[in-house]
Amino acid sequence: MTExxxxxxxxxxxxxxxxxxxxxxxxxxxxxxxxxxxxxEAVGCDVAQxxxxxxxxxxxxxxxxxxxxxxxxxxxxKRLRDLAGEPIGKADxxxxxxxxxxxxxxxxxxxHAEPIRAWIDEDLLRHTVIWAAAGTPxxxxxxxxxxxxxxxxxxxxxxxxx
Ligand code: 5CA
Numbered sequence: 001m002t003e004x005x006x007x008x009x010x011x012x013x014x015x016x017x018x019x020x021x022x023x024x025x026x027x028x029x030x031x032x033x034x035x036x037x038x039x040x041e042a043v044g045c046d047v048a049q050x051x052x053x054x055x056x057x058x059x060x061x062x063x064x065x066x067x068x069x070x071x072x073x074x075x076x077x078k079r080l081r082d083l084a085g086e087p088i089g090k091a092d093x094x095x096x097x098x099x100x101x102x103x104x105x106x107x108x109x110x111x112h113a114e115p116i117r118a119w120i121d122e123d124l125l126r127h128t129v130i131w132a133a134a135g136t137p138x139x140x141x142x143x144x145x146x147x148x149x150x151x152x153x154x155x156x157x158x159x160x161x162x
Contacts, residue, residue: 043140068119107149
């Protein structure tokens, strides 16, 4: 598939990558990548190599908080509370769409409607390559996880329980 045929949301992610100086290429796939499991099946990798971009809500600030988590991990909200320095609430689908510009199932790690504070799951950095959502429920891009801090202005942290 050529770049010019990307859907508008995937195109925004491709443009955001280019604007930050990355040459990673967004691919729109024939099958669903809506969940980490489906994304892993679509590219033939381990689910731990899928970067889930999860939006939470800071209860005091009302701001979105982004956690880029390994597909194998659950996010410990107490850890996120400590990292963020405020109580954490769930983000509903409308909040996610309003603040990121993308719908759940395709939230990318960059290219959002506004800058979003981000934390990066340290477990993602164990891999040489990972895949992240690219704005739609059937698009991904392959990346070197060591580029995530520069890509998101995020901080590497333990986000899983334990
Ligand atoms: N494209 C795949 C692989 S990158 C993907 O986006 N996976 S995901 O796990 O990051 O996105 C699904 C996540 O959205 C779920 O883990 C869950 O945290 C969140 N989610 C799903 N449904 C809702 C909902 N109704 N309200 C708020 N968050 C939701």
